[in-house]
Amino acid sequence: MNAPYSVSDYSHLVQRDRVHSAIYTDPAIFEQEMARIFHRAWLCVGHEAELPNPGDFRATTLGRQPVVMVRGDDGQVRVFMNRCRHRGMTVCETETGNARFFTCWYHGWVYSNTGPLQDVPGPAGYGADFCKDDLGLTPVPRQASHRGFVFASLAPDGPSLAEHLGPAARYLDIYMDASPLGQIAVTAGVHRTRYRGNWKFVGMDGYHPHYTHRSVLDAWRRRPGGNMADTHHGDPFADESGNLTRDLGNGHVLLDFLPGRSANLDRYLDTLRRQPQGEQYIQAMLDTYGEARGRELLAWAGDPHVGVYPNLQLIGVQIRLVRPLAVDDTEVLMFPGLLQGVPDSINSMRLRQHESFYGPAGAGSPDDAELFERNQEGLKADVEPWLHLGRGLNRERLEADGTRTGLIGDETTQRGQLRGWLRLMSETPA
Template sequence: MNAPQALSDYAHLVQTDRIHGSIYTDPAIFEQEMARIFHRAWLCLGHEAEIPQPGDFRATTLGRQPVLMVRGDDGQVRVFMNRCRHRGMTLCEDETGNEKFLRCWYHGWVYRNTGELEDVPLANAYGAQFRREDFGLTPVPRMESYRGFVFASLAPTGQSLLEHLGLARRYLDIFLDASPTGEIDVTAGVHRTRYRGNWKFVGMDGYHPHYTHRSVMDSWKRRPGGNMANLHHGDPFSDESGNLTRDAGNGHVLLDMFPSRLAHVDEYLGGIRKRPGGEDYIAAMQEAHGPQRARELLAWAGDPHVGIYPNLQLIGIQIRIIRPLAVDDTEVLMFPALLKDVPPSINEMRLRQHESFYGPAGAGAPDDAEIFERNQQGLGATVEPWVYLARGLERERQDTDGSIIGMPGDETTQRGQLREWKRMMSEA
């Protein structure tokens, strides 16, 4: 195929079975991604459990714009632009903290953690027309929450959050309902990784584990019942596993490993029962959800392995936030989520599973960052610019809920994400 006549022809850059490599390497396309996706779409800022106490805040970004997620003294979580209404200074330089009042260190303007302007030094110099109530912190144009997950958008209008989440809501529920009370604790800290590559590499890819993570896959086979092997019996990425790739629409995709986990749930529960308080955890789940639903949730193990387009992933026990910094520079934040109202041994197990694969000492995640950087380098060879994504295309089918499914190593997930990229980038 020939290259597109103009790289602004975004619809032409994504074909049914291939994409043009420029979407990963062209700075002009990245600028349009920030404008058309990250400054319009619903972006996840995190979970309310990161800021559990009145006055807690987290400074983060919405696309490129600095924002504050803060719990006010009234207990309500709000999202404000991290900018003083006077000269535009950022109010919070620290990423996290607890403040009753937010002070601008440039000229001393002070705001309550609920957003109202509290004090202006020498305010009489502004004249009688100056009204404090007109200069509170600026809220983001739109903010909505789903079970504590905080989403915001810089676009004043658009589809609701529930419309955006669509079928993917189910997988947020699965993540949270691993607790018998549906509550999580996200105060354990954060793992960070930054790689010299494009943000769209961070996807749901069931094709690479046999090669990129071969040593990890071999260890699962050698150590039945041990750590991550408790969740992944045998080879969860083989076509014989019964597992699936799933395109849930709107760019939301997942590696659906529920079939193999359900097939081995009794072995998994056997491991849980051996832990202190394990029987109590299972009993609490059954009481909260009923025997059948509890069995399903325990089989999921709180790991939907889902990507919520464009910047959230729920993998293992982590809430993963993707931050594009440049066309070839990406930061990924990984927040371990502990379960509330469970025996300590359950959260200890979850943390050990997280540490065994993710973070700087993990057995798997550093491989991904290395691969992403090599991928970025390879795309610099542009004699043949097209990237082939046809794996499993001919065997995709529609599931009963309307999602599109394929085999574990099929590129159903990549095609699903890129269809949404194409739609959003093609809108004026």
Template sequence: MTPSTDSRNTSAKEWVVEDVAAGTFRIDRTTLIDEAVFEREMASVFGRCWLYVGHESEIPKPGDFKARDVGNRPLIFWHGHDGAKRVLYNSCRHRGALVCRIPEGNARGMSCFYHAWTYNSTGALNGVPGDEGYGEHFDRAAMGLLSPPKVDNYRGFYFVCFDPGAVGLKTYLAGAADYIDLVADQADDLEVVPGAHEYSMDANWKLFVENSLDGYHLLPLHKTYFTYLEEREGNTLDRDDTTEALDLGNGHAVICVHGPWARPVARWTPALGEHNRPQVEAKYQELVERYGSERAQMIGLTDRNLLVFPNLIINDIMGVVIRTITPTAAGHTKIHQWSLATAGEDPDLRARRLDSYIAFQGPAGLATPDDLEACEACQAGLRTAPDVTWSDISRGMHREHAGQPSMASDELQMRAFWRRWQSLLD
């Protein structure tokens, strides 16, 4: 099959081709390099799906705010002085300028620098210089900052949807909600650690999604990290350890691995320090008492990478890392990430948690640069798309369609993503 020369009008059925009998699942590489495809995605995927904005702990006090781009739309995540947490469009109702031009802070109100229209922390317009120039019919109450059509949160994770006809958040999350629960149940009081990592890659956003769910690349690509881990603690990752990949519905997916690294919530290794061992083991016992041994093991001892389609990755491995994906062009993507931890955590345990996170997942760590290089190498190789048309995502199809469990090194999780992507673009 030859890809269409006009991707604006091409059916996505031509781009994602699954042949169960042959055991093949192929992706037309046009979908990863074409700007017209990117424009369709921004309307059909990012314009219709629920997108992650932030965690409630990031704006704990009235007036606290974060300014963020979500789906390439500028938003303000703001804790109003009336007690409500809101998501507002970061755009003055007068001429459209950004109202908030700093990434975070605390404010009772914000004033647009252009003409000084001023809004309070609920988004209401409460100041217009020279408002007599608008006459008696000017309705200030109707000119406050607007909110996206749908805003909701699940277990403290806030999402927005720009499609007023979309299903509710809980319905949308489908099976992914269960895995968010496994994060939220780690402690009664979780908080995003102050500070964030922000970086970008010269590659398509879907390559980053694939990489985030790909258990097949761990040993060959991250050899340096696992050598370091083995030399430091004597721990190794065995590809044949119990692993699992699951399609959670609506494009969401997860891989579960029993890894060799420490988990401050419940799994002690020497990296956490001998003096921290009692409190880590006590935490695990607390989980057992609260949830039972089977669920405690899922919460505390199983490592997971979760995709909430399309823009949220939760890496729950040596700690919890929240990553958001913001596509800016067919060949460019921005990534933001934060660490989520137990509030009031022992300072030494917190430091060791962050050290482990930065060593593996930080943008200058031993793994993330590998991942970004791999994605950018793929993007460079995709320049051959006119001649080398297809990418293969067939690994494990024989297990999937035989009803057998899929392993994390399979590609069921990527197929779940691409099937949902295809359905939205058509």
């Protein structure tokens, strides 16, 4: 069977209400995703709060290329290619830690945590034109930040980070402003999930919880007062709830629970006040942001439920980073963000909520990973390769700012992500 696409034209794979299953199963398409998306677009590397002290680092990848994010002795956070300038060996050998210097254990070249080459064994063996200043660690071609979220791109040119984020930037602010100081700590460790399925399955789907997470929704109904409850019988995923899906452009999408949460804000605040020092937290938010903005941020509860394409999602308390490893192999890293300037009891409550759904023994995330693997298995049956993604298309609204809005169970988010995918896959690499 001939593939309905070429390496230069993927437009036939994404249609108005459906998508060809090859984008989830074809290794050749995955290779092009690495080249055109993960080796060119803005990717979130992490948050500066992961590195509170000079010398703190975390080694990771941009696509397949190894990098290290490090806070230098000068306090600045930088992202370097994790590669010695001599023979190319990685210079950072552990995933996290603290170091003033990175040493290549092949031939002993030493780099400072701010990048310059510090020492070369046997310098007499090099000529007079050898210049250490020219051989420091290589910075990523582009690096920028928004509210401490560190982004990097392997492409030397392209849209600015502000242009890339567009309306999605507001939701990074909402995540940060759950703290009365507007600051977080990312020091509580990480939950990891690795599943045998495609990276594009992860998150931002308001249609599945009634089936995949039915027991969780039943528990919420029996325990009113949480901020995920709404006026429709405690079901935030009901079409009648008032909650929405949003396509923010550039592949960024949102499950917008603010309408339901706002309708139940007073009940939620009563529940929060029953927590140790809950009243103290509420008052700190109102004092910092004012009555209207403070109440809105309390309703959000630090959970914008936003997907910043292609690899960052802010869901619940977590900073979620998606790492594609192969067309059918994906790792997801979930870093809980702790609020600065709040009582310890508030962060303890947020962590317990995170663990109850997303932890290894949680009620939700393990089920998602299981279904992603079943999804990948089912896609092998490709006699009819087209997948229907048309729910809510007939009632989707195009807003004045160019964003699109649907009901909470509509596939507005999936269509938005695929539009972002097609745009990046259709751009010609420089």
